Amino acid sequence: MDHAALKQTATAMVAPGQGILAMDESNPTCGKRLQAVGVENTEPNRVTYRDLLLGTPGLGDYISGAILYDETIRQKNPEGRAFTELMQEQGIIPGIKVDTGAKDLALHPGEKVTEGLDGLRERLEEYRGFGARFCKWRAVITIDMEKGLPGRGCIEANAHALARYAALCQEAGLVPIVEPEVLLDGGHSIEDSFAITRETQHTVFEQLYRQNIFFEGMVLKPSMVLSGKENAKQASVQEVAERTLECLQQTVPAAVPGIAFLSGGQSDEQATQHLNTMNRLAAELALPWRLTFSYARALQHQALTTWKGDPARVEAARKALLHRAKLNSLASKGEYRDEMERQEAA
Numbered sequence: 001m002d003h004a005a006l007k008q009t010a011t012a013m014v015a016p017g018q019g020i021l022a023m024d025e026s027n028p029t030c031g032k033r034l035q036a037v038g039v040e041n042t043e044p045n046r047v048t049y050r051d052l053l054l055g056t057p058g059l060g061d062y063i064s065g066a067i068l069y070d071e072t073i074r075q076k077n078p079e080g081r082a083f084t085e086l087m088q089e090q091g092i093i094p095g096i097k098v099d100t101g102a103k104d105l106a107l108h109p110g111e112k113v114t115e116g117l118d119g120l121r122e123r124l125e126e127y128r129g130f131g132a133r134f135c136k137w138r139a140v141i142t143i144d145m146e147k148g149l150p151g152r153g154c155i156e157a158n159a160h161a162l163a164r165y166a167a168l169c170q171e172a173g174l175v176p177i178v179e180p181e182v183l184l185d186g187g188h189s190i191e192d193s194f195a196i197t198r199e200t201q202h203t204v205f206e207q208l209y210r211q212n213i214f215f216e217g218m219v220l221k222p223s224m225v226l227s228g229k230e231n232a233k234q235a236s237v238q239e240v241a242e243r244t245l246e247c248l249q250q251t252v253p254a255a256v257p258g259i260a261f262l263s264g265g266q267s268d269e270q271a272t273q274h275l276n277t278m279n280r281l282a283a284e285l286a287l288p289w290r291l292t293f294s295y296a297r298a299l300q301h302q303a304l305t306t307w308k309g310d311p312a313r314v315e316a317a318r319k320a321l322l323h324r325a326k327l328n329s330l331a332s333k334g335e336y337r338d339e340m341e342r343q344e345a346a
């Protein structure tokens with residue numbers, strides 16, 4: 001294992017003012033996003049949409065890496081250029097989602113475990129050949145306080161799988177993004193979210209340690225500590241930022257170079273505000289890691305709803321994507337202000 005190379009890639013992924021574009025929607029999820037704007041879920045339409053994203057001039061100013069789906073890393077844009085080539089031209093590091101999805105966890109009603117370890121060593125070799133330099137695996141933890149969820153069985157199974165995945169990545173010279181997502185859905189309080197996120201992250205890092213993970217060569221992609229979507233009492237931006245940082249300080253080793261949050265169904269503006277406030281607090285707290293974004297919905301939403309499948313709207317959609325990427329880049333430095341929402345993309 002080349003520690004120096006892993007550390008160099010992980011550090012580049014969380015470079016100051018840069019974050020990660022998650023565009024690794026599996027075909028069914030991509031279909032949901034496309035159908036929501038009236039576009040049919042066909043391979044040519046997925047290519048057109050991914051070309052809209054990756055062909056955005058200037059994207060590399062704010063985006064360090066993009067996470068692709070298995071189909072996308074093999075595809076070429078309508079001009080016949082590989083998507084990985086478009087990325088490299090802008091200095092965007094190619095990444096790949098390697099899990100095969102969250103499946104029902106046997107004998108644990110209402111809980112999921114992420115699969116994809118079988119044959120992973122061989123798949124990683126193939127993805128490296130396509131130019132991938134980092135990977136992503138997402139575990140999903142559901143909160144349902146009335147049913148006593150999540151149980152330890154679910155947290156441990158997912159943490160173990162994340163650690164096995166991360167070890168295979170590092171063995172192959174690929175940086176693992178470790179994504180334990182505690183879902184926003186439900187009526188739970190922010191206190192419940194804090195307790196469960198903390199327990200999950202503790203368990204994940206214990207398992208990463210057991211599997212000999214080189215912490216300097218990984219990136220954590222956590223959910224923020226938020227009130228459940230259906231809870232009448234929604235925590236303020238300040239409280240979310242404080243509780244999220246408190247949780248991370250208790251669970252994440254200082255050797256990890258960066259934390260790139262997922263947006264998890266927050267609105268675009270909320271996701272940016274939370275990241276910005278955390279970065280403002282980070283300066284006072286002298287945190288050891290960079291705090292940035294690895295958003296899918298909160299980066300793509302405005303571009304998708306501007307485009308709606310209309311070729312004449314591609315330029316406007318790219319402008320919307322670039323603007324959102326720029327605002328999140330500013331938030332990753334604590335330099336975002338609400339009034340910037342109304343300013344046009346440069």
Ligand code: 5MM
Pocket residue numbers: 022023024025026027028029030067101138181262263264265294295296297298
């Ligand atoms: C792009 O969405 C990814 C999951 O896709 P599938 O469910 O189709 O596998 C997801 O892992 C995503 O990368 C992260 O959850 C971050 O996305 P959000 O929208 O939460 O920022």
